[in-house]
Amino acid sequence: xxxxxxxxxLIAVMIFRxxxxxxQDVMPAPVIPVKPMDAVTVPAHLNPGMAVDLDxxxxxxxxxxxxxxxxxFDDVPLPDSxxxxxxxxxxxxxxxxxxxxxGYRSNRGRQHFGLDIKVLTGDTIRAAFDGKxxxxxxxxxxxxxxxxxxxxxxxxxxxxxxxxKLVSENDIVHAGDPIGLGGNTGRSTGSHLHFxxxxxxxxxxxxxxxxxPNRKAVADYYVYQKNTREIYYKVRKGDTLIGIAMKNETSVxxxxxxxxxxxxxxxxxxxxxxxx
Ligand SMILES: [Zn+2]
Numbered sequence: 001x002x003x004x005x006x007x008x009x010l011i012a013v014m015i016f017r018x019x020x021x022x023x024q025d026v027m028p029a030p031v032i033p034v035k036p037m038d039a040v041t042v043p044a045h046l047n048p049g050m051a052v053d054l055d056x057x058x059x060x061x062x063x064x065x066x067x068x069x070x071x072x073f074d075d076v077p078l079p080d081s082x083x084x085x086x087x088x089x090x091x092x093x094x095x096x097x098x099x100x101x102x103g104y105r106s107n108r109g110r111q112h113f114g115l116d117i118k119v120l121t122g123d124t125i126r127a128a129f130d131g132k133x134x135x136x137x138x139x140x141x142x143x144x145x146x147x148x149x150x151x152x153x154x155x156x157x158x159x160x161x162x163x164x165k166l167v168s169e170n171d172i173v174h175a176g177d178p179i180g181l182g183g184n185t186g187r188s189t190g191s192h193l194h195f196x197x198x199x200x201x202x203x204x205x206x207x208x209x210x211x212x213p214n215r216k217a218v219a220d221y222y223v224y225q226k227n228t229r230e231i232y233y234k235v236r237k238g239d240t241l242i243g244i245a246m247k248n249e250t251s252v253x254x255x256x257x258x259x260x261x262x263x264x265x266x267x268x269x270x271x272x273x274x275x276x
Contacts, residue, residue, distance in 0.1 A: 144186025
């Protein structure tokens with residue numbers, strides 16, 4: 001009987017959460033950075049009293065607005081550390097099921113720069129924060145129908161394999177707005193959402209920010225640190241593991257550990273290896 005009652009409560013909670021109001025309005029109380037530091041200094045752009053300019057989101061970090069491809073910010077220097085506020089977030093999916101994690105996929109010999117979340121074709125995908133749509137595009141061999149949104153907190157979020165996009169480039173969106181429908185377009189087997197979080201084009205594990213199984217933010221703030229960030233290297237013709245290690249000032253052992261490969265692993269041209 002208790003389990004039935006509990007089940008009903010759970011369903012009620014889930015329906016409530018589905019509306020995403022809980023996630024948007026309530027901030028978890030204490031300040032807990034994911035990687036504990038001496039103290040989190042909340043920078044001026046996160047000042048709660050400051051007006052948010054959704055026309056120019058995160059202009060403190062990104063010098064320009066363009067609808068160009070997601071990874072290209074090579075000429076913009078990364079700050080040593082960056083405090084990302086999770087304030088006002090909304091979980092992008094109702095689904096809590098992660099079907100593929102961030103990181104190296106040994107079966108395909110490449111990095112997976114996002115999280116895969118099980119959704120059905122037609123399921124609503126929501127904006128994770130307020131922001132402005134930077135890219136709304138179709139990529140047949142990659143993300144399929146996908147969106148990139150830039151947010152005032154400095155993050156860019158990417159939503160891939162959609163069956164339909166509901167917003168256009170330069171649209172302003174709010175956290176929880178439906179932005180697309182789940183699907184199976186592009187390089188995808190089975191309907192799912194491919195979700196990425198990036199800072200100046202640098203992918204970070206979305207699981208550091210969003211706790212999908214529990215439908216909540218991991219913490220109030222995430223502190224991104226340049227010196228501990230992940231660095232990737234694309235294998236070129238003639239490369240060896242030793243050569244790649246030397247070029248990137250690391251060791252073969254470290255590369256093997258980071259990528260889950262052995263010293264004798266065959267590396268292929270075009271393969272992406274994590275080197276830090
Ligand atoms: Zn994926």
